Amino acid sequence: MKFDRAVRRKIFSHGMTVASGLAIVAIMVPLASVIYEAIVQGGSVFNLAFFTQGIPYPCSPRAGVVCQQGGIEPAIQGTFILVGLASLYSVPLGVGAAIFAVEYGSERGIARIIGMAADVLAGVPSIVVGAFIYALVLLYDPAIVFSTISGSLALAVIMVPIVTRTTEEALRTVPNSVREAALALGISRWKTSVRIVLVSALPGVLTGVLLAVARAAGEAAPLLLVCNGLRSFSGFNNVVAAVPIMMFTFATTPYQNWINLAWGGALFLLVLILGLSLASRYVLNRMARRMRGG
Amino acid sequence: MALADGAAKLTVQNLSAFYGGTRAIEDINLEIPDRKVTAIIGPSGCGKSTLIRCLNRMHETTPKARVEGRVLLDGEDLYRLDATLVRRRVGMVFQKPNPFATMSIYNNVTAPLRFNGRPSREVMDQAVIRSLKHAALWDEVKDRIDAAATSLSGGQQQRLCIARALAADPEVLLMDEPCSALDPIATAKIEELIRQLKTDYTQVIVTHNMQQAARVSDYTAFLYLGKLVEFGPTEDLFERPKERLTESYITGRFG
Amino acid sequence: MNEDPLADTGVPRGYDLQVRHLKDRAVKMGNWALAMVHDGWRAYDQGDLAAAQTVLDRDTQLDRFDEDMEHAAIAFLVLRQPTAVDLRTAAGLLKSTTHLDRIGRLGFDMARITTPGAGTEPSELKSLLQRMDEIVESMVRQAIDALDRDQAELARQLFLRDDSIDRMHREANQMILEGLGKDPSSNRRLAGDLLVARHFERIADNACKVGEKTIYALTGQRRSEYLPRHPFRPYMLETPRKPAGDGDPR
Numbered sequence: 001m002k003f004d005r006a007v008r009r010k011i012f013s014h015g016m017t018v019a020s021g022l023a024i025v026a027i028m029v030p031l032a033s034v035i036y037e038a039i040v041q042g043g044s045v046f047n048l049a050f051f052t053q054g055i056p057y058p059c060s061p062r063a064g065v066v067c068q069q070g071g072i073e074p075a076i077q078g079t080f081i082l083v084g085l086a087s088l089y090s091v092p093l094g095v096g097a098a099i100f101a102v103e104y105g106s107e108r109g110i111a112r113i114i115g116m117a118a119d120v121l122a123g124v125p126s127i128v129v130g131a132f133i134y135a136l137v138l139l140y141d142p143a144i145v146f147s148t149i150s151g152s153l154a155l156a157v158i159m160v161p162i163v164t165r166t167t168e169e170a171l172r173t174v175p176n177s178v179r180e181a182a183l184a185l186g187i188s189r190w191k192t193s194v195r196i197v198l199v200s201a202l203p204g205v206l207t208g209v210l211l212a213v214a215r216a217a218g219e220a221a222p223l224l225l226v227c228n229g230l231r232s233f234s235g236f237n238n239v240v241a242a243v244p245i246m247m248f249t250f251a252t253t254p255y256q257n258w259i260n261l262a263w264g265g266a267l268f269l270l271v272l273i274l275g276l277s278l279a280s281r282y283v284l285n286r287m288a289r290r291m292r293g294g
Numbered sequence: 295m296a297l298a299d300g301a302a303k304l305t306v307q308n309l310s311a312f313y314g315g316t317r318a319i320e321d322i323n324l325e326i327p328d329r330k331v332t333a334i335i336g337p338s339g340c341g342k343s344t345l346i347r348c349l350n351r352m353h354e355t356t357p358k359a360r361v362e363g364r365v366l367l368d369g370e371d372l373y374r375l376d377a378t379l380v381r382r383r384v385g386m387v388f389q390k391p392n393p394f395a396t397m398s399i400y401n402n403v404t405a406p407l408r409f410n411g412r413p414s415r416e417v418m419d420q421a422v423i424r425s426l427k428h429a430a431l432w433d434e435v436k437d438r439i440d441a442a443a444t445s446l447s448g449g450q451q452q453r454l455c456i457a458r459a460l461a462a463d464p465e466v467l468l469m470d471e472p473c474s475a476l477d478p479i480a481t482a483k484i485e486e487l488i489r490q491l492k493t494d495y496t497q498v499i500v501t502h503n504m505q506q507a508a509r510v511s512d513y514t515a516f517l518y519l520g521k522l523v524e525f526g527p528t529e530d531l532f533e534r535p536k537e538r539l540t541e542s543y544i545t546g547r548f549g
Numbered sequence: 550m551n552e553d554p555l556a557d558t559g560v561p562r563g564y565d566l567q568v569r570h571l572k573d574r575a576v577k578m579g580n581w582a583l584a585m586v587h588d589g590w591r592a593y594d595q596g597d598l599a600a601a602q603t604v605l606d607r608d609t610q611l612d613r614f615d616e617d618m619e620h621a622a623i624a625f626l627v628l629r630q631p632t633a634v635d636l637r638t639a640a641g642l643l644k645s646t647t648h649l650d651r652i653g654r655l656g657f658d659m660a661r662i663t664t665p666g667a668g669t670e671p672s673e674l675k676s677l678l679q680r681m682d683e684i685v686e687s688m689v690r691q692a693i694d695a696l697d698r699d700q701a702e703l704a705r706q707l708f709l710r711d712d713s714i715d716r717m718h719r720e721a722n723q724m725i726l727e728g729l730g731k732d733p734s735s736n737r738r739l740a741g742d743l744l745v746a747r748h749f750e751r752i753a754d755n756a757c758k759v760g761e762k763t764i765y766a767l768t769g770q771r772r773s774e775y776l777p778r779h780p781f782r783p784y785m786l787e788t789p790r791k792p793a794g795d796g797d798p799r
Contacts, residue, residue, distance in 0.1 A: 177388065177390060177392040178392065178394065178395075179355075180352065180355070180388065180392070181388070181392040181393075181394065181455070181458075182394075182405075182409075183352065183355055183381065184350065184352060184381055184385065184386040184388075184459070185381065185382070185385070185405060185406040185409070185458065185459065185462050186378050186379065186380075186381040186382030186383075186385075186406060186410060186462055187378070187405075187406065187409045187410065188378045189378075191409055195409065196394065196409075199396060200394070200395065200396045504632070505630055508632070532632045532633065532636075533632070533633065533636065533637065533769065534633065534637070534769030535633050538555055539555065540633075541633045541634060542555055544632045544633055545564075545631065545632055545633050545634060545635050546562075546564065547562070
C-alpha cells in the first residue's frame, strides 16, 4: 500500500515536470519563429538606407527594371513624434494619478477606483480607443480629426493605464518608513510624495514608462483610424507616417520592395521592444543597486 | 499631574486618540518638563506609541485616525497650528532606523534643510558638522560623508536619524523605542547621547525596557490599557511607586 | 490582557521565592544573634566561663551568616534588577544584616567580660539588668518576626519599647554611679554592669533599626517620615533617684 503511493507520487511529480517543460517549449516556439522570420525576411533591408531614405516608388523586380529599396525614414520619424507626444501627455497624467491614488487616496477608496479604472482602460481594444479619439476630436474641431494630434492622443490613452499601474506598484513598494521619516522632519505631504517617495521609486516608474513606450510604438489600430498616412511630419494638424501603419499598408501590396520594407519594419519594432525591455531591466538593476548603496 | 520643578514644555490635556472607532488612549493629562527626559513605559498595546505620535501630530497620518483633547507646546495648542510646522519643532526618531536609502549621509542630514528651504552650501555644511557632532557620529563618518547612508551599521544609522532630526532644529525630540533594533553597545551609545542632549532639548522616549527607562529618564509615565496610571520622578516611581498597578508592572508581576 | 493584573495567581514566581530565601537567611542569622545575646547575658550574670566560651565560639558562624547574606542580596540585586518593593526589601535586608551582626557581637561582648564567681548575690541592679535582658530579647524576637512575616505594625511597636529601655538604662547608670564609691571590691562587677547596661541599650537600638528597614521595605517610608526627633538628654547626669515603682522620671 505505502509502496504504491510513493511510486505514484514520484511518477506524478516527474510527469508534471515534463509537462511544464513542454509548455515552456510550446510558448517559446512561436516567439522564436516570429523572431526568426523577421530576421530572415527583414534582415536584408536593415541598413543605413532603411533609416535615412524616404519611401520609394512601389515596384517589383522585373526584367529591365531596377527597384529602389529606399527606406522608411518618414515612418520612423513619425513614430518617434507620435510616441514622444503621447508620452508628454500620458506620463505626467499617469504618474500624477498614481501618486494621488497611493499617497492621498488610500483612505477614501480612491486608490481602488483609480486602479480599477486603469485596469479597465488597459483592457479596452485599441481600435475602440481610436474610435473614441475620433469622436472626441470631431466634437472639438472636425478639421483635425485625422492628424498627428489625434494620433498622439490615441496613443496617450493607451499608455496612461500602463504608466499608472506600474507607477502605483512602484510607489507601493516604497516602505512606509520613508514617508514617516520625511513627514516627521516637517516636510510637507506633497513634497514627501513627489520629491522623496517618487524619487525612491524612480526605477520602477521608469520601467513602466519604457514599457508603455514599447507598447505605443507598436500600435496600429488606433492610428489606422485617426492618423493613417505615409508622409513625413508636416504639422500637428496633418497626419504623419508611423511604422505599424507603414507595415500594414505595404504588406498588403504586391510590390516586392514595399513588402521588404514591411518586414524591415517588423524587425525594427521587435528590436525596439526587445531593446526597451532590456533597457528597462538594466535601468532597474543599475539604479536600484546604486540607490541601495552599492 | 503637575510638576514640582521647572516649566512644562508640553502639556497634554484630556487627550484621547482613536483609530476609527477604537480608542487607543483615554483622557490623558500630562506635563512634559522642559529639558528633561521623560520616559513612557507600559505593556504592549497600552497606547504609548499612540501617545507619543500625538505629540508631533504623526498619529493623524494613519488613515481614519483622530484625536480629542489638546496638546500645548509652550502654551500653544499644537492642533491649531500647521501640522508641518509642528513637526519641525517636535522631531521624531523611530524604532527601526530609517535613513533615506537613496541619499548619502550628507544628504540625509541636510534633508530637512533642503526640503524646507534653499540653504546655501555653507549653511548645509555647518549644519552637517553640528548635527553629526551632536549625535556623536561625526568622528565615525567625517571621512565618508558622501557615502550611502545604508553603508552604516544599525547603530550608526540610528544616530544618523537622530542627527537628521536635530538638523531640523527642533525644540523637542521624541523617540519611539529607539534602541529596540540595536545591540547593547549601540544602545549604550544612544543612551549616552540622550544624556548629553538634555542640555538643549526636551526628550520623550517610549521604551518597553524598564531598566532603560530607569537609566535614562528623569521622569517616567506609566500607561496601562490607554490610561495614565502614574507619573512622577523616575527614582520615586521605581523605588516607591504610588499605585499598586505600577508596582505590579515594574516588579514584573504582570506584563 | 484579560486577567486582572493585580490578582494573585497563587503560583509563586521564582522571583518571589528568591526574596523569601533572602528573608529566611536573615531570620536564621537573627535567631543566631539572639541566642548569642541570651547565652551571653546568662554567662555574665552567673559568672559561668564555660558558657561564655560557647558564645565566643559562635562568632565565626555569625561572620559567615553576614557574608552569606551580603552575597545573596547583591546577587539578587545584580541578577534580578529589582524595583519597588523587591528593591527595598533587598536593600533593607542588606543593611539589616549589619544590625543583626551587631546584636550578635554585643552578646559576644557580654560573654567576653564574664568574670567567674562574681556578682551572684541578688540585688536591685541585678534584677533591673535581668528585666532589661528580657525586654531586649523580646524586642529582637519581635524585629525578626516582623521581618519574617511582613508586619509593619509589629515593627512600629518596637519604638515604644525602645523608650522604656532608655529609661531603664538611665536608671541602671544611676545605680552604678552610686555604687561605685562604696565598696572597692564590687567595682569590677559594677564596671561590667555599666558595659552590659549599655550593650542592652545598643541591642534594643539595633533591633529598632531592623524594624525600620522592615517598615521601609513594606511602605517605602524612612524613619524621619514617621518618628519625631527625640530630644536627647545626657546619660550621666547626677539626678536624685526615685524609689522603684514610681512613675517615669523623664
